[in-house]
Amino acid sequence: xxxxxxxxxxxAGWITDGIAxxxxxxxxxxxxxxxxxxxxxxxVFGLFFGLLMPxxxxxxxxxxxxxxxxxxxxxxxxxxxxxxxxxxARLLPIVLxxxxxxxxxxxxxxxxxxVAVFQLIRESQAHQQPDPQMVMALLPKFALLxxxxxxxxxxxxxxxxxxxxxxxxxxxxxxxxxxxxxxxxASNFLPLLVNLFDPGPTATRLRSRAMPGxxxxxxxxxxxxxxxxxxxxxxxxxxHASLVxxxxxxxxxxxxxxxx
Numbered sequence: 001x002x003x004x005x006x007x008x009x010x011x012a013g014w015i016t017d018g019i020a021x022x023x024x025x026x027x028x029x030x031x032x033x034x035x036x037x038x039x040x041x042x043x044v045f046g047l048f049f050g051l052l053m054p055x056x057x058x059x060x061x062x063x064x065x066x067x068x069x070x071x072x073x074x075x076x077x078x079x080x081x082x083x084x085x086x087x088x089a090r091l092l093p094i095v096l097x098x099x100x101x102x103x104x105x106x107x108x109x110x111x112x113x114x115v116a117v118f119q120l121i122r123e124s125q126a127h128q129q130p131d132p133q134m135v136m137a138l139l140p141k142f143a144l145l146x147x148x149x150x151x152x153x154x155x156x157x158x159x160x161x162x163x164x165x166x167x168x169x170x171x172x173x174x175x176x177x178x179x180x181x182x183x184x185x186a187s188n189f190l191p192l193l194v195n196l197f198d199p200g201p202t203a204t205r206l207r208s209r210a211m212p213g214x215x216x217x218x219x220x221x222x223x224x225x226x227x228x229x230x231x232x233x234x235x236x237x238x239x240h241a242s243l244v245x246x247x248x249x250x251x252x253x254x255x256x257x258x259x260x
Contacts, residue, residue: 021068028073032063035075054094054160055081058168065169081168090167093174094160101156105149113141158185195232198245199225220248 022029036056040049049056059078066073081087116138123131162181166172172180201207202225203216228246231237 021064025067025073028075029060029063029067032060032075032078036060036078051099052095054098054164055088055091057081057164058087058091061165061168086171087168090171090174090177091164094163094167094178097178098160105153108149109145112145113138116141155185195237195239196243197229197232198243199229200246202246220246224248 036049036059040046040053040056042049056078058081062080062084063073063075063077066077081091116134120134120138123129159178159181162184163174163177166177166180167174170177199220201219203219203221207219208214208216225246228244232239232244
């Protein structure tokens with residue numbers, strides 16, 4: 001597979017492309033998602049489905065692939081990960097890697113905060129007031145744990161989102177799909193990052209309820225702020241992981257550049 005390095009704005013393009021496929025025939029895909037959700041919520045049976053969720057995800061991708069090609073779709077295609085020849089064997093390494101990562105994360109969480117959390121749960125069940133010192137001591141550990149696991153979880157999620165389609169739709173062996181996905185994420189790390197847009201005080205109904213004594217005519221209107229937000233979705237946008245604040249005095253050319 002040839003890995004292309006794309007611009008940061010292309011990240012929004014991936015989303016719009018997917019929405020376009022979904023909108024062409026949303027009924028079947030929504031029904032398929034509901035069925036997967038119901039199966040996953042069943043006792044015992046849901047646990048089995050949870051362990052094999054990459055295979056079910058492959059089935060949902062199969063529904064979308066038929067839909068993108070203009071072919072007939074059916075809810076039963078969610079089981080294509082089991083039914084198509086060789087599909088389960090290709091997806092199995094991804095399932096095993098997924099389980100291994102989940103097991104390691106559970107062990108890390110248990111070692112760092114597990115004992116304290118279980119103690120707090122026991123105190124709560126016994127209708128006892130939790131020890132404030134224990135709670136305060138737990139908060140820094142939880143914050144550090146989140147800071148450590150969140151980037152790993154995001155990176156792993158991106159790899160899974162790319163590896164499963166390669167194995168299911170591209171008929172690539174599971175381990176090869178994982179290596180390709182990791183390389184693709186590394187090459188397009190910037191397009192996968194998003195920006196945080198801060199519109200500032202804006203004359204919205206929500207703000208009028210929160211600030212009833214404020215004169216809304218002194219604030220920018222949503223229609224004034226919208227072009228600045230839309231510019232972040234253009235393919236020419238190069239910023240990533242940035243906090244972009246709206247400036248009423250700024251101009252937003254068609255090119256998508258935005259002066260802060």
